[in-house]
Amino acid sequence: MLTDQERALLRRWQAEPELSAGDLAAELGLPPATVARRIERLRENGVLRGVHGVIDWKAAGYKVEVSLRFTLDKAEPRALDRFLAAAREVPEVIEIQTFLGRVDARLQVIARDLAHWRELYRDRILTLPHIADIEALMHVTRVKTDAVLPV
Incomplete structure (x- = not known):
């Protein structure tokens, strides 16, 4: 089960995935170490499976x-x-x-x-x-x- 802090972290990160853990911490009003631990726990629990680049295949020529x-x-x-x-x-x-x-x-x-x-x-x-x-x-x-x- 996700905590309220983890939900807030995920909502914010989904909106801007390029944010660093430090930027997330500042926006959420949490210490950077807390955010880093939460991200690590989310990875260990399989909630975060990775970070991906998204390619617009239409812009790449596939119509x-x-x-x-x-x-x-x-x-x-x-x-x-x-x-x-x-x-x-x-x-x-x-x-x-x-x-x-x-x-x-x-x-x-x-x-x-x-x-x-x-x-x-x-x-x-x-x-x-x-x-x-x-x-x-x-x-x-x-x-x-x-x-x-x-x-």
């Missing part, structure tokens, strides 16, 4: 985003494992999720343009093992994307 939902042929016992291992090898796959139900997996794929997408789909996606069915959803608009936890 197409497609969500692919897969149903796999599960006649082979390791079908899902083999599918996931092969999907991890495609650099343009930026997210992989698995599900219980009719859909087994979802891949989020980015491409530079439609020509690049067609090439990826034909040469990399359709060659993934154990595919029984694919549903492709071309991304139009991102309405909300937020990795901020409501602490």
